[in-house]
Amino acid sequence: xxxxxxxxxVVRFAPSxxxxxxxxxxxxxxxxxLLARSTGGRFILRIEDTDRERYQxxxxxxxxxxxxxxxxxxxxxxxxxxxxxxYRQSERRxxxxxxxxxxxxxxxxxxxxxxxxxxxxxxxxxxxxxxxxHCRDLAIGPTDAPHVIRLRTPQTGQTAFTDVVRGxxxxxxxxxxxxxxxxxxxxYPTYHLAVVADDHAMGVTHVLRADEWLAxxxxxxxxxxxLGWEPPQFAHLPLVTDESGxxxxxxxxxxxxxxxxxxxxxxxxxxxxxxLALLGWHPGDTQEVMRPDDLVARFSMGRLSKSPSAFDLxxxxxxxxxxxxxxxxxxxxxxxxxxxxxxxxxxAAHGEAWLAALIGAVRDEIxxxxxxxxxxxxxxxxxxxxxxxxxxxxxxxxxxxxxxALQAALHDAPADPDPAAAxxxxxxxxxxxxxxxxxxxxxxxxxxxxxxxxxxxxxxxxDVVALLGREACLSRIGAALAFxx
Numbered sequence: 001x002x003x004x005x006x007x008x009x010v011v012r013f014a015p016s017x018x019x020x021x022x023x024x025x026x027x028x029x030x031x032x033x034l035l036a037r038s039t040g041g042r043f044i045l046r047i048e049d050t051d052r053e054r055y056q057x058x059x060x061x062x063x064x065x066x067x068x069x070x071x072x073x074x075x076x077x078x079x080x081x082x083x084x085x086x087y088r089q090s091e092r093r094x095x096x097x098x099x100x101x102x103x104x105x106x107x108x109x110x111x112x113x114x115x116x117x118x119x120x121x122x123x124x125x126x127x128x129x130x131x132x133x134h135c136r137d138l139a140i141g142p143t144d145a146p147h148v149i150r151l152r153t154p155q156t157g158q159t160a161f162t163d164v165v166r167g168x169x170x171x172x173x174x175x176x177x178x179x180x181x182x183x184x185x186x187x188y189p190t191y192h193l194a195v196v197a198d199d200h201a202m203g204v205t206h207v208l209r210a211d212e213w214l215a216x217x218x219x220x221x222x223x224x225x226x227l228g229w230e231p232p233q234f235a236h237l238p239l240v241t242d243e244s245g246x247x248x249x250x251x252x253x254x255x256x257x258x259x260x261x262x263x264x265x266x267x268x269x270x271x272x273x274x275x276l277a278l279l280g281w282h283p284g285d286t287q288e289v290m291r292p293d294d295l296v297a298r299f300s301m302g303r304l305s306k307s308p309s310a311f312d313l314x315x316x317x318x319x320x321x322x323x324x325x326x327x328x329x330x331x332x333x334x335x336x337x338x339x340x341x342x343x344x345x346x347x348a349a350h351g352e353a354w355l356a357a358l359i360g361a362v363r364d365e366i367x368x369x370x371x372x373x374x375x376x377x378x379x380x381x382x383x384x385x386x387x388x389x390x391x392x393x394x395x396x397x398x399x400x401x402x403x404x405a406l407q408a409a410l411h412d413a414p415a416d417p418d419p420a421a422a423x424x425x426x427x428x429x430x431x432x433x434x435x436x437x438x439x440x441x442x443x444x445x446x447x448x449x450x451x452x453x454x455x456x457x458x459x460x461x462x463d464v465v466a467l468l469g470r471e472a473c474l475s476r477i478g479a480a481l482a483f484x485x
Contacts, residue, residue: 008041010205013067013074014195016048017059020258021066023311024210024240024248027276031237032208033072034277034299044202045077047088048195050188066259070269071292076202084202089194096189099197099227100149100182108226109182111147149183151192151219151226159218164206164235165304171218180219192216196223204232206301211236235301239308240279248311262316266339266369268327271320279309289322321367333359336372343373344380357419358467361459375458379467383454383476385483393450394484398433398443403451403484405429407477415470423462451480 013029015021036043045067049055064079076082086092103109153176160170182193189197199207214236224231240248248257262272274290282305283290283298290298324332333356340347340355347355359366362375385391393399409425417425426445433439445461452464452473465473 007039009035009039010042010044010203011036011208012044012046012199012202012204014046014048014198015063016051016054017056017063018051018054019056019059020260021063022257023259023276024257026066026070026259027240027279028208028210028237029067029072030070030273030276031281031304032206033074034295035206035208035301036075037296038299041205042075043073044082044084044204045074045087046198046202047078048191049088049090050190050194052090052186052188062260066263069263070259070273072273089189089198092194092198093187093189095201096183096193096197097187100189100193103151103182103223103226104149106226107152109149109151112150112179113147146185148181148185150179151182151222153177153179153219153222159221161217161221161231161234163214163217164233164301165238165306166214166236169214169217173218176218182223192219192223196220196227196229199232200224200227200229206233206235208235208237211238235304237280238305241308241310243310243312245308245310262368266335266371267316267320268323268335268369271323272316274323275316275319279311280305289319289326291323317367324366324369325363329356329360329363332363332366336366336369339370339372340376344376346380354467357463361463361467365458378453378455378458378464382479383451385450385454385480387454389456390450390454391483393446393456394480396443396447398437398439399447400481400484402429402433402444402447403477403481405432406448407474407481410470410474410477413470417466417470419460419462419466422465423460426462426465447480452476 011032013032015025015029033043035041045064047060049060060078064077067074074080076084076087078087089096100109104111154173155178157173158170159173159176160168162168180192181190183189198204217234217236221231242248259272263269270291273292273295274288277290277295277299278288281299282303284300284303327335333352336359337355350358358376358379359372362372365375366372383390385394394403406426406429409429413425414421426448429448430441430444433444434441446456449458449461449464450456452461452468458464468476
């Protein structure tokens with residue numbers, strides 16, 4: 001049996017294109033990718049598209065796009081090719097029929113023309129006698145008649161294997177599903193046959209998958225034994241749950257399971273990768289914020305957890321904010337640009353330097369990239385003084401005196417004051433009103449911020465003055481003074 005830490009490893013991610021990529025599935029993909037990259041191995045992308053009733057043609061590209069967005073690449077797959085092509089199971093049917101034929105020839109499987117209902121009745125009757133694992137009294141008929149191929153499942157003894165996460169696991173054979181279908185009547189394989197055949201053919205050394213497949217593993221072990229193949233190492237990963245401990249699913253007001261929802265909102269992909277990695281794995285110390293290279297360098301199967309992990313949207317937001325704060329400003333500007341240009345078509349006309357200064361001023365307010373829209377609204381839209389709190393800020397006793405003082409000071413200021421000049425100007429106003437009336441800085445700056453931005457919080461007021469420029473500031477102060485009458 002191979003060691004769970006052998007290197008280089010060969011792993012695969014084999015999604016079914018039946019819908020949008022799920023957070024839990026991509027967590028599984030990530031652990032496979034990290035294992036491959038940390039051991040200098042190979043990461044294979046294989047598309048399991050044999051469920052033709054649920055197959056969605058557009059879902060495959062959506063899955064690939066989500067993997068690319070997260071920063072995962074693959075060494076073999078349907079778009080890059082490789083030595084084990086093709087990588088769509090619908091294109092490998094001849095191979096599955098060959099493997100199924102071997103099982104029939106060796107007596108480990110049989111052709112069956114029975115309906116599922118009749119098969120169950122026959123098997124129930126046989127179990128009252130000495131059941132030998134197959135339907136002895138079924139009329140098989142000609143091999144070209146519509147039929148399925150079933151595995152002969154033993155009814156005595158046990159099937160055991162060692163799971164990297166959970167240790168040794170043994171299943172009583174009599175409790176296994178009886179004679180599962182390996183090949184359907186439409187000529188497509190079931191998951192059980194296809195996954196075993198492909199993992200063997202592609203040289204997969206480690207299978208990391210969700211623990212919902214744990215009950216299927218003894219059937220796969222039986223198939224490996226019947227075919228005389230060495231099984232890979234299995235590692236069944238615990239569920240990703242919601243905060244209540246229930247299986248993660250779409251729910252009103254809660255975490256969305258569709259990864260594309262987070263992509264559309266502008267969560268940083270490296271933050272999503274970082275957070276998903278910590279749902280079921282730990283680095284062995286207290287470090288939490290890690291870039292992809294850090295995760296690869298530190299990943300170890302020995303630190304995979306046995307317990308379910310709860311998805312916490314607030315924790316994801318924290319990780320995204322941490323990664324956004326660590327980005328070089330030019331990188332953050334580039335990433336924010338699509339949201340900014342869509343919300344404010346005039347943004348590009350201000351020039352790159354102005355946009356960089358704007359993003360730099362509000363970067364502490366950016367968790368997901370879409371936050372840039374609300375954080376910079378003051379720079380593109382006239383303030384709404386009817387907003388609760390803003391109206392009251394302008395109406396306080398310090399409102400009109402401070403606005404008039406700023407208005408007078410700006411008339412003597414440069415047309416485009418830089419942040420240092422704006423800071424000095426505002427400092428002089430603050431000092432004046434402290435000396436004249438005993439007002440503190442907040443009392444002075446509160447109505448000024450409300451007048452210039454239509455908000456009660458935001459970037460440094462000196463940055464606001466510098467970014468808006470003298471004329472825009474004078475226009476907004478005039479509008480605020482008229483509103484205060």
